Amino acid sequence: MVGQFYGTGVEQRRSGTIHRLANALAFLKNVFGYAAFRGQQAEVVDHVIAGGDALVLMPTGGGKSLCYQVPALARQQAGHGTAIVVSPLIALMHDQVGALLEAGVQAAFLNSSLSMEEANAVERRLARGELTLLYAAPERVTTPRFLSLLDNLHREGRLSLFAIDEAHCVSQWGHDFRPEYRALALLHTRYAGVPRIALTATADGVTREDIVAHLQLERARQFVSSFDRPNIRYTIAEKKDPTLQLLRFIEGEHQGESGIVYCQSRKRVEEIAAILCREGLDALPYHAGLDAEVRQRHQDRFLREDGVVMTATIAFGMGIDKPDVRFVAHLDLPKNIEGYYQETGRAGRDGLPSDAWMAYGLQDVVNQRRMIDESPAAEEFKQVQRGKLDALLALAEATDCRRVRLLAYFGEASGPCGNCDNCLHPPAVWDGTEAARMLLSTIYRVKQASDLNFGAGHVMDILRGKETEKVLQFAHQRLSTFGIGAQFSEQQLRGVLRQLIATGALAVDASAFNTLHLTTGSRAVLKGEQQVLLRESVGQPAGRTKTRQRGAGKSTPPAAAAALTEGGQQRFAALKDWRSRVAREHNLPAYVIFHDATLAAIAALDPRSLGDLEGVSGIGAKKLQTYGPGVLDVLQALG
Structure with missing residues (x-):
């Protein structure tokens, strides 16, 4: 009768979709208080409710959680039981479960923060079918005890879906690889027929392929949303006095507002937090070297209070759902664009104007190259990481729209945004080819004369004609390139060196005091076959812009x-x-x-x-x- 009434299978499927979405919208409104789905949410929700597997790429703040929470409610109502959410962080589990309980959804988590008695109580509630969603870490999900619980649910048809959050963690090419995620492949073979939805905010093509392969999602439908976060303004400044630049940025734009400042080392985290506190800001340090209780206390304050600035290593951040983070600042260059995008995406989850600000310099380039070269990883892995770093360096050195470059990395075409530093203040460009040839020639002649390699400072001193103690010690004032680059400032030459290293026309030997070496890529520049164009240093202090002046202090x-x-x-x-x-x-x-x-x-x-x-x-x-x-x-x- 149904087939006769609707006429065709297509009409039946369409009717099923309409019914599922009407039901899903009722949950969205009555439980979460939202009138409509955003972007691709409706398509994802319908597909998963219908029992399909999905890989969802959606930017931070795009509403990924609803893509499995609403299907969990709908599938439980239809008699399919409990949804299992694989989540990598205790803090994220606590916040999401807390939010669901506030919305009237029966949810719980199993993690190391629970006593044995509490964990047993959660397991009994799971067995009785009292939970709509259960959150657990990947390490726990694959233990014999937990799998036994899942086996029982599966036999009784009470396992509604698996949601694998932060799915990029499964890929060695991603920015936050976690080996324990690889074991989640067993969900496909052990619980056939239970839909799986893998979600991430950051994955380039290589990482995406790795997710599909290792989670066995070859037949999953892929939903790729726009990576654009139009409310975030991207600014990348050349390092001069980074601490002062940071202070000007916060005081000029975000006084009294919540933000995150990322630093590469634990020591730097502590120093910056102390400086910000001395300047009257409510700043806290966070890194893996702190006692776990201290880290938890600082994270709780950041999540629960207004106006707290968290100064941290990348140990802090994944799963932070705080919607009103108004800025994310980087005082050191991240490893790749995925990491940068993931970290900056923690700003403005509520869709309101926010800033992603970064200061970087020559030493950042040297440090990141050194970490890749000195890692014990296989050469294939190193090559991929060098390519990812090169893409980030190209973004940092760009003179055109930052957002266009950022989105292009993820395969998305776009036009100038009008809301990044390059769009708001188009930089002047100068031809650094001559300076580049002079620098490379100096490195070549120093090596010939002394049979030694030297660092950037010494090479620049020679080129600018500075008779330092070291220059005189090695008689480098006699070189033909001594003083021929006096017209270039040290700042200009550092910019040239940054780009030469970024493009592979120059190498840095970290094992020998960061000395500079020519490469096969040096030849084209030396012969004038490759142009070196650079942005002029405008020297503009970080702070207000003509388009958004918010520097009125705490009264704003x-x-x-x-x-x-x-x-x-x-x-x-x-x-x-x-x-x-x-x-x-x-x-x-x-x-x-x-x-x-x-x-x-x-x-x-x-x-x-x-x-x-x-x-x-x-x-x-x-x-x-x-x-x-x-x-x-x-x-x-x-x-």
Whole structure:
């Protein structure tokens, strides 16, 4: 009868999709408080509810979690049981489970933070079918004990789906490889028929192929969203005095706002945190060398309080869901574009204007090359990593739109964004070919004269005609290139050296005091066959721009409240104070109660009844019941 009524299989499938999406939209609105799916969310949700496998590439803040949370609710309603979410971080599990419980969803986690008694209680709830979602780390998922639990659920048809978050961790070519992810391939063979959805915010073509191969997702449908984060402004500055540059940037643009500052070493993390504190900022250090309790305390403060700046190594960040991080700054060059994109993507998850700022210099290039060359990895792996570093260096040295370059790396075409430093302040370009030939010639002649190699500083001193103690010691003032580059500043020459190293026309021997060596790529530059174009150093201090001036200090309204009237901003401030009190009582980050955008929508609406609050984005049925009366009390107290 059904086939006769709808006429064709296509119509039947279309009808099924309509029914599934109507059901999914009901969960989206009633549970999470959102009126509509964004981007490719609806397609992903429908595909997974129908039992299909999926690989989802969606930028940070794009709503990846809903792509498995809504199907988990829908499939449980249809009798398929519990969804298992593989997550790499305890902090992420805690926050996501906390947010789901606040929304009225039965969720739990199994990780090392639980006592044996608590873990046993969660396992009993899983066996009784009381959970919609269970979060666990990859190491736990593949243990015999956990697999036995899954086996029982699978036999009874009560295993609804597997969600593998941060799926790039399975790839050795990615920026955060974790070997334990490789074992997750057993989910495909052991639990055939249970849909799997792998999700990540960062994966180039090579990494994507690795994810598919190692998780056996060859038949999975791939959903690749735009990698563009238009609310993020990208700025890359040449290092002069990086600490001062950072201070100018924060004080000029983000005084009193939450942010992350990434440094390469633990020592540098501690130093920068101390300097920021001395300057009156609320800054905390975070790195793997700190005691676990201290790290947890600092992370909790960052997640739960406003205006905290976390100064950290890359040990901090994955799974950080804080939506109102207004800036991410790098004081050292990351290893590759995937890492850079993942880290900068932690800014502006709420879609409001945010900054990705980085300072880099010649030493960054040298350090990253050295780490690759000295690693014990196979040469094939090193070659891939060099290529990824080259792509990042090209982004840093670019004179055209940063966003176009960044998106092109992920295979996405775009036009000038009008919201990066190069678009806002187009840099002047100068021809550094002559300076490059002089530098390479000097390196060649120094080696001929002394049978030794020297570092960048000494080579530049020779070229600029500086009779230093070392120059005189080796009689390098007698070289034919001595002083012939006096017209070039040290800053200009460092820029030339950066590009020569970045393009492979010059090599650095880290094992011999960072000395410089010619390569086969030097020949084309020396012969004038390869042009070297560089951006001029404009010397502009990091800080305000003509397009977004937000440097009025702590009196500047938060980004979410910027468009509100004076009365609206007063309501917003009162609601934030109320939210902070509630979050402390519930031991949750404030944004788990309500995002800033939801508070701003309430402040603009100025509701007087629970009915008025219905339909506000981010307020589902459970939150309306739990927090609606408190919201109304706050607003009524203001009059």
